[in-house]
Amino acid sequence: MNQDLLRIIDSICRDKNIEREGFMNDLEGAMSMAVRKAFETEDAEVHLDPLTGHISATVQSKPVDMQTLGRIAAQTAKQVIIQRTRERERASIFEDFTERRGTIVTGQVTRVEGGNLLVNIGRTEGFLPRSEQIPGETHEVGDRLRVLILEVREQPNQVKIILSRSHPEFITRLFELEVPEVAERIIEIRALAREAGYRTKVAVSSIDSKVDAVGACVGVRGSRIKNIVEELGGEKIDIVRWNESSQILIQNALKPAEVQEIALCLELGKATVVVAEDQLSLAIGKRGQNVRLAARLTGWDIDILTPAEYNKNLELMEQSLRRVEGVDDVLLDKLVAIGCVSVADIDELGPDPLVTDLEIPKELADRIVEEAGEEVIRQEEEKEAAKRAAAEAAARGETLTPAVEETPSAFVATEAADAAATGTVEAANGTQAASGATEAAEQQEPVVKATEAPQTPSATDEAVPEADTIADEASAGEEAEKP
Numbered sequence: 001m002n003q004d005l006l007r008i009i010d011s012i013c014r015d016k017n018i019e020r021e022g023f024m025n026d027l028e029g030a031m032s033m034a035v036r037k038a039f040e041t042e043d044a045e046v047h048l049d050p051l052t053g054h055i056s057a058t059v060q061s062k063p064v065d066m067q068t069l070g071r072i073a074a075q076t077a078k079q080v081i082i083q084r085t086r087e088r089e090r091a092s093i094f095e096d097f098t099e100r101r102g103t104i105v106t107g108q109v110t111r112v113e114g115g116n117l118l119v120n121i122g123r124t125e126g127f128l129p130r131s132e133q134i135p136g137e138t139h140e141v142g143d144r145l146r147v148l149i150l151e152v153r154e155q156p157n158q159v160k161i162i163l164s165r166s167h168p169e170f171i172t173r174l175f176e177l178e179v180p181e182v183a184e185r186i187i188e189i190r191a192l193a194r195e196a197g198y199r200t201k202v203a204v205s206s207i208d209s210k211v212d213a214v215g216a217c218v219g220v221r222g223s224r225i226k227n228i229v230e231e232l233g234g235e236k237i238d239i240v241r242w243n244e245s246s247q248i249l250i251q252n253a254l255k256p257a258e259v260q261e262i263a264l265c266l267e268l269g270k271a272t273v274v275v276a277e278d279q280l281s282l283a284i285g286k287r288g289q290n291v292r293l294a295a296r297l298t299g300w301d302i303d304i305l306t307p308a309e310y311n312k313n314l315e316l317m318e319q320s321l322r323r324v325e326g327v328d329d330v331l332l333d334k335l336v337a338i339g340c341v342s343v344a345d346i347d348e349l350g351p352d353p354l355v356t357d358l359e360i361p362k363e364l365a366d367r368i369v370e371e372a373g374e375e376v377i378r379q380e381e382e383k384e385a386a387k388r389a390a391a392e393a394a395a396r397g398e399t400l401t402p403a404v405e406e407t408p409s410a411f412v413a414t415e416a417a418d419a420a421a422t423g424t425v426e427a428a429n430g431t432q433a434a435s436g437a438t439e440a441a442e443q444q445e446p447v448v449k450a451t452e453a454p455q456t457p458s459a460t461d462e463a464v465p466e467a468d469t470i471a472d473e474a475s476a477g478e479e480a481e482k483p
Helices: 001-014 022-041 071-099 166-178 213-218 220-231 246-253 277-284 286-298 307-321 331-336 341-351 351-358 360-393 413-419 436-441 466-475
Strands: 042-050 055-059 062-064 104-113 116-120 125-128 143-154 159-164 186-193 199-206 236-241 261-267 270-275 301-305
Touching: 001 022, 001 071, 022 042, 022 055, 022 071, 055 261, 071 143, 071 159, 104 166, 116 286, 125 143, 143 166, 166 186, 166 199, 166 220, 166 307, 186 213, 186 286, 199 213, 199 246, 199 286, 213 220, 213 236, 220 236, 236 246, 246 261, 246 270, 246 286, 270 277, 270 307, 277 286, 277 301, 286 301, 301 307, 307 331, 307 341, 331 351, 341 351, 351 360
Parallel strands: 125 159, 199 236, 270 301
Antiparallel strands: 042 055, 055 062, 104 116, 104 143, 116 125, 143 159, 186 199, 261 270
């Protein structure tokens, strides 16, 4: 009997993943409470020998036979031990999953409630809310899926585990599972920007010069990136080569668009990027997606302009500032050098950085900023007047066709979703879009890719022909999006 009790105790502790010593103490406490209630005294103790399983009880220092306590005392002990066991199990689950927070687990869908999922992840169920699911995905009871343990909350009667498949860290953990060099920290994911279900940009670097970071992540014929894309339901992934130079990093992040010039304003955290007219829609991306992700990846607000728009901004700035006494060609060149390429930049920057960076008098800086602000107001008034004229003409059934575009169509990354609603990603030479990791690897077309094709294979991948290597990289980034 006593040995059977010990085996039952060991089995419970093993199944619930709780400490044996703590459970034995709870069992002693439950039996002591039952004895005190049965004899209506506080002077009662119960001892359970952890080696033999022998139970001894005393009431007012006199031994008591536990067999004589009756059914009510046994029921009391049962309720107490069940309650304390549940408390210990909750504490164990909370501690266990808190340590595993940020890792990927595989679970099975057990219930679907209003788009939210309950997923069996072993010892307990996790909650996968609709907001943390990949848009467009549907799951049914019985489906197996990988999820990220996002958050662990301790509540009065349960431990709530929040799961996610849309969090950017989910991508990082998938790379660690599929790319050994990432798991071994030979390749480091330096930055990541994601719009779940649509596109992700990942900037990677290698601490080993013999290992090509982009090539290792893509894999031979796109094998590694293909597995990740399939897990994400076809979400496009661009692998970007990391560079400490912000200009080079921005250029890499905007690929496959070709960048002509980049002007950085450190004070504003803004990058003005010049691309050819036929590269504008490619740089912006479908619904502004490419430039928006590039901005989040690099940490810069990105304006994309054509050469004509860029030059017009410079001309307007020069014409406006020439009216300020003391402004010459040298000062204008200095303004461009610190990233001020329009009157709006100067108005936003303010006079203090001009005094500090350009070493000009405070009075001159104030006049420059004041003139820039007035020019910005004039431009805004011209825009409003043009809108009113167009509205009035439309009301009369007429059509106004301006001969010259009055304002540049600068695209700001933070406003990309609205400004690019009518723009589509379209390659100028009509090359077909890479449709995903599998198609790109099979077609092996030597077209412009989102990242440079690796010239040398990674340490763990065999060398492949150049055409294959270029095709591999197509799986890391889509060249263009058709409207």
